[in-house]
Amino acid sequence: MKLGFIGFGPQAKENIIPCCQLISGVEIAGICEKDAHRRRQAQERFRLDCGYSDYRQMIDDLHPDAVIAACYPDDHYEIARFCLDRSIPVFVEKPPAPSSRHLEELITLARRKRTTTGVGMNFRFAAVSTRLKALASGQLSSISLRHYCNKPTDPFWNYASTLRSFLHAQTIHSLDFLIDLCGPVDELAVFGGDEASVIDMTVMVTFANGQHASLITANTSPHFVFDFDAVCSDGRHISSSALWHMGVTEVGKVYANEEEKRWSEHWAPSPLDSGYQRSGYAGQMAEFLAAVEEGRESRISFASVAETYRCLDQIESQVAGRRYIPKPAMHSLTREAV
Structure with missing residues (x-):
């Protein structure tokens, strides 16, 4: 399963990406990070051909099986909409949207597109x-x-x-x-x-x-x-x-x-x-990726x-x-x- 990650801050580096790496068959296809220094760190650590500063370009270039966003919450809603419009399963850290109205829009779009979603509720x-x-x-x-x-x-x-x-x-x-x-x-x-x-x-x-x-x-x-x-x-x-x-x-x-x-x-x-099980990060990522693979709604949708x-x-x-x-x-x- 090819994954595209958005954000390479402490949450992504210390919790989200390591939990995904524990799951068999997962490939880190690309990482998008606005900060140039962290973007270079991601490229070197995962031996990526290139780093992206624009998540839209990364998604269009790599066609990932799912997108995982652990970035500044301001971007969560727009990232989720972009992915759902293309029927790409998407996981975002909390909060997924700035308001209930925005959340309802995402729920409606996900159901119309029959696309798996996930929120970081570890x-x-x-x-x-x-x-x-x-x-x-x-x-x-x-x-x-x-x-x-x-x-x-x-x-x-x-x-x-x-x-x-x-x-x-x-x-x-x-x-x-x-x-x-x-x-x-x-x-x-x-x-x-x-x-x-x-x-x-x-x-x-x-x-x-x-x-x-x-x-x-x-x-x-x-x-x-x-x-x-x-x-x-x-x-x-x-x-x-x-x-x-x-x-x-x-x-x-x-x-x-x-x-x-x-x-x-x-x-x-x-x-x-490991700490990932105790804190719930391993469970939430395993549930989301299993839902993607099985084509169903996740328990953290x-x-x-x-x-x-x-x-x-x-x-x-x-x-x-x-x-x-x-x-x-x-x-x-x-x-x-x-």
Whole structure:
């Protein structure tokens, strides 16, 4: 499978390209990079005949089987449109589009062209995520998620506000994590919000299946935090810290000395884990490329993040004091089971 890559920054070099190289039959046919120094690095590293500064020329010259974009988000929407117009499968890092309207345009075009798409939602495939789904299957009652970071504190990616920058750079991951776990959202309420460069809010979510969640998120942490506590109806409590360690406590389970309290079981990744599996990058790229090969919609398609975008819009609307945003037509909420 011939792949054309757009962008050769840290995300592409450290995560996306190495994960693709782990998959048998993948060929790095070309790399497009606007920066001349990084473009030369890509040529030398992968022994490419030439480097491209224009992705359109690369695609027209190489006719890749799929395009993978890990570049500045400003370009994601136009790259996706260019590829879909030519029925070329395309994967872009998040966010795939600057707004829900733009995303709906891409979803419609992808369906009309019957072309595979993918979005970089690696948390869906993280080792902790897959174990949480297995442990809580059919029993999850509620989950509390804490997602802290230290950026953005100013608008970027040509967005007009720090809030939208934060939602599309950070909250998109934590909210999508919850939606992937629990399904479509029925109600959502936001407490707190943004003031100047500080964002600190709690989002209360009720899902259509009756499960509920709280998301506490802020841009004031000195480092990245992604911890959760999940409560199951069968008396099981599942906790995780930093997408790494996982603890499980069960009501009525007997441990040493016939004790039932103050004991728990713990899981941690193998020290030989590459990191790509643990973080979910390997899983997301394997899923996208398998979907391309099989000619089907991927589990990380543009359509699969429509509900996440709707909820991001609702958070932004509530924080800004605007009106409630209704649910779109049901076709936008359709997602394949993970």
